[in-house]
Amino acid sequence: MKLNWGTGIVIAILAFIGFIMFMVTTMITNHKYNHDLVTDSYYQKELKYQDNINAEQNVLAIKDAIVIQLNQKGLELLFSEEFQSEFINGKVFLYRPSDKTLDSEFPIVLKNQKLHIPEKFLVGGRWNITVDFNYKGTPFLYHKELTL
The missing domain is CATH 1.20.5 (Single alpha-helices involved in coiled-coils or other helix-helix interfaces)
Known part of the structure; x- marks a missing residue:
């Protein structure tokens, strides 16, 4: 054929x-x-986009508002001396783009202007750190990408 x-x-x-x-x-x-989607509440987050931009601008207005340091015990977030720790409330969100089961959220409880995140929550790889907090009614939003 x-x-x-x-x-x-x-x-x-x-x-x-x-x-x-x-x-x-x-x-x-x-x-x-x-x-999986990048985030479960994608559309709800997009609706608050301008509020996030304003909160990010508030962080940029303060020199070294948040400094992130990695040490043997874990991750340390140092808040600026301009903030009084008793007036800060919010959360720190550790987002792992490759595996949402590793995502963690921590309330902001400062000790000497520092927040410590233990090493057991940090697996090697890329992390997106989001610090979302209010200080005396003013919203602040800080983003940082970190590779361990």
Whole structure:
């Protein structure tokens, strides 16, 4: 049996479509591949975008508002001396882009203008650190990417 050009092209297209369907099915059904969104509440966060920009500007207005240091015991966040620790309330969110099960959230409880995050919460790799706090009613938002 001899194949002509038309039959060969149709067979090639069908083979390609079959390959693509196989790959799509494999990627969707295989539990090895993670299909989580970057964040669960993506749309709600986008609605507060301008508020976040204003809070980030508040942090930039203060020199060294937050300094992040890594030591043997973990991660240390040093708040500026301009802040009185009793008027700060908020949280620190450690976001791991590659695995949401490693995400952690800590309330801000300062001791000598410092917040300590123990080493057990920090696995090697990339982390996005978000410090979201209020000081005397003014919102502040600080972002930092860190690779351990």
